[in-house]
Amino acid sequence: MGAGQLGQMLALAGRRLGFEFRFMSPESNAPAGRNSEMIVAEYSNEAALAHFAEGLDVATYEFESIPAEAVRFVAERVPVFPPIVAIETAQDRALEKQCFEKLGIPTAPFVVVSGMNEVRQALEKTGVPAVLKTRVLGYDGKGQAVIRRKDEIANAWVAVKGAPSIVESWVNFSRELSIIGVRGRTGETAFYPLVENYHSEGILRFSLAPAPNVSAELQSLAEDYSRRLMASLDYVGVIALELFQTETGLLANEMAPRVHNTGHWTIEGADTSQFENHLRAIAGLPLGSTEMGGAAGMVNVIGREPDVEKLQSVENVHIHMYGKVPRPKRKLGHITVTGDDLAGVRNSVSQVRNAMSR
Ligand code: AMP
Numbered sequence: 001m002g003a004g005q006l007g008q009m010l011a012l013a014g015r016r017l018g019f020e021f022r023f024m025s026p027e028s029n030a031p032a033g034r035n036s037e038m039i040v041a042e043y044s045n046e047a048a049l050a051h052f053a054e055g056l057d058v059a060t061y062e063f064e065s066i067p068a069e070a071v072r073f074v075a076e077r078v079p080v081f082p083p084i085v086a087i088e089t090a091q092d093r094a095l096e097k098q099c100f101e102k103l104g105i106p107t108a109p110f111v112v113v114s115g116m117n118e119v120r121q122a123l124e125k126t127g128v129p130a131v132l133k134t135r136v137l138g139y140d141g142k143g144q145a146v147i148r149r150k151d152e153i154a155n156a157w158v159a160v161k162g163a164p165s166i167v168e169s170w171v172n173f174s175r176e177l178s179i180i181g182v183r184g185r186t187g188e189t190a191f192y193p194l195v196e197n198y199h200s201e202g203i204l205r206f207s208l209a210p211a212p213n214v215s216a217e218l219q220s221l222a223e224d225y226s227r228r229l230m231a232s233l234d235y236v237g238v239i240a241l242e243l244f245q246t247e248t249g250l251l252a253n254e255m256a257p258r259v260h261n262t263g264h265w266t267i268e269g270a271d272t273s274q275f276e277n278h279l280r281a282i283a284g285l286p287l288g289s290t291e292m293g294g295a296a297g298m299v300n301v302i303g304r305e306p307d308v309e310k311l312q313s314v315e316n317v318h319i320h321m322y323g324k325v326p327r328p329k330r331k332l333g334h335i336t337v338t339g340d341d342l343a344g345v346r347n348s349v350s351q352v353r354n355a356m357s358r
Contacts, residue, residue, distance in 0.1 A: 001052075001071065002025065002063035003038065005322040005331070008269070010062060011036055013275035019283070024052040042148050043070035053077040060237060062258055064090045065137060078238065081185075081236035081282040086257035093135045093166050093254070100252045103232055105225045107252050110168040116157045120192050122167035123150060129170035132156045134163040144202065146170070161260075171251060173244035177211050180263040181226035182277045185284045189230060190277070192270060192290045193224045195262045197242075203329060206299040206349055207262045209269055209292065212342055223252060229255060238263070238278040261300065264334050269296030270299045270319050294340040297349035301333035301356065310355040311335060314348050 003025035011021045013066030015035050022038040023193055028032075041048030043066055053059065056078045061071060068088050096268045101107065111122035112135075123130055128150065136144035143163070145156035176199060180192045193210035210334045226241045240252040263274035272288025280287055304326050312316055314337060321333035335356075337348035 001025070001043070001059065001061040001066050001075065001333055004332075005324070006062035008278060008322060009264075009273075009275045009320075010060075010259065013267075013273055014279045016278070017276070017279060017283075017285075019252045021281060022052060022056065022262075024048065037264055043067050044073045046073060052191060060258075060278070060282050062088060064257055082239070082257045085350075086233045086235055086239070090255055090257045091136055093133055093233045094164075096254060097166065098330045099229070099232070099295070103225075103228045105228060105252045107250065108169045108171045110166045110307070112164075112166050114164045116153060116162075118159060119147075119152070119153050119165075119167055121162050123147070123153075126169040130295065131168045131170060132160055132165050133168060134160050134165050134358070136163075142202070150202055165204065171246060171253075172327050173246050173251075175211075175245050176253075177222065177245055177250070178207075178225050178260065178262040179222040179241050180238060180266070180274055181230060181241070181291070182274070182281050182287055183230040184281045184287050185236050185237045187231075188287055190287045190290045191219075191226060191229055192266060192274070193292060194219055195265070201236065201329070203263050203302060203331075204300055205302070206353065207265060207295060208342065208345065209265050209296045210342075218245075218250070225250070225252060233257075237281045238274050245335060261331070261334075262298075264320070265296035265298040265336050265338075266290075266292075267320075268336050268338050269294075294338060295341075295342045295345040296335045297345040297352075299337075299352045300331055301335065302331055303328050305332065306335070306356045311352060314351045314355065315339070315344075315354065316348065 001024050002093050003023040016229040020035045022037040024040050028040045039052050053074045054271050059074050059080045071084050089099050097107050097110050110127050113119050128149045132145045133291050135345050145159035147156045176197045177194050183189045192299045196208045196211035238259050244251045259274045259278050266273040270292045318336040324332050336350050339345040
């Protein structure tokens with residue numbers, strides 16, 4: 001369910017395993033091609049959902065904003081992984097953070113709010129600066145407003161259109177990390193090395209894998225948080241957990257119950273890509289190795305087409321364009337660079353970013 005670039009890359013990985021795909025999405029920018037079928041329909045269209053589910057061995061979703069009712073409708077007909085509870089939790093920032101809290105996974109202090117007065121009260125707990133984030137339908141920095149001073153409350157409330165939200169303390173993180181984990185139908189788990197991520201305007205710009213200066217303790221702490229999360233959700237598939245590293249340790253920011261942008265480097269950089277491992281997990285196959293040899297960097301192509309010729313001059317560069325119409329802030333593709341070590345990869349990432357800045 002869903003037919004964006006994540007679905008496209010899942011299908012590319014799955015065709016090599018001999019799988020066939022059917023996609024359903026209201027948009028027609030589909031992963032067309034051999035061994036794929038596309039149903040263009042709204043998720044509220046039950047006839048289309050029934051047609052989608054017919055004859056499938058297993059269904060999955062590549063986008064967490066798909067209405068949970070649509071996923072449930074399909075789950076009544078065919079097995080759906082990851083389980084619905086995962087998409088329901090990830091769709092609502094309040095449920096998500098309460099889930100982290102319940103599992104002892106540290107997060108920034110937060111308060112659930114549904115009115116402007118509650119925002120004012122919440123700031124007593126969170127302090128300022130704080131971030132107001134809508135509970136649902138916020139991603140890539142959308143549906144968020146920073147409150148630096150108390151007189152900014154009213155503007156922030158307008159910015160989130162008065163939607164049910166959470167207020168969260170501003171985190172002075174030293175860096176952003178993510179851990180991509182995968183859990184099979186038998187409960188077996190595997191993890192990729194922690195990834196270091198660079199955002200601006202709430203959008204992921206580039207990632208480095210493995211994240212530099214990660215101790216074995218830090219890696220296993222991140223794995224432990226991801227493992228707890230997967231176990232509690234009885235999870236099957238790939239899950240991403242986004243983390244802030246701070247002076248006092250790791251804080252969970254959010255999770256994505258799907259393959260994730262910060263794992264795209266695994267296509268060339270790891271023994272088994274996150275896409276193949278997601279499919280292996282949901283199909284009940286043994287998981288593939290998540291080992292990586294050297295290092296990898298991934299740069300998102302955002303808003304406009306890159307100069308492919310310039311990019312080709314970078315060593316070990318792998319270009320992935322998604323065939324989407326350029327629009328400001330839209331993810332149009334990604335560029336992966338691989339190398340023996342992080343120093344070389346950092347250098348290649350700079351070259352890619354320069355080639356794209358024009
Ligand atoms: P999110 O949609 O929650 O992933 O937020 C998008 C980006 O905004 C994050 O990757 C951070 O760079 C930044 N951000 C989100 N929440 C906070 C916070 N509480 N403190 C500081 N930066 C934040």
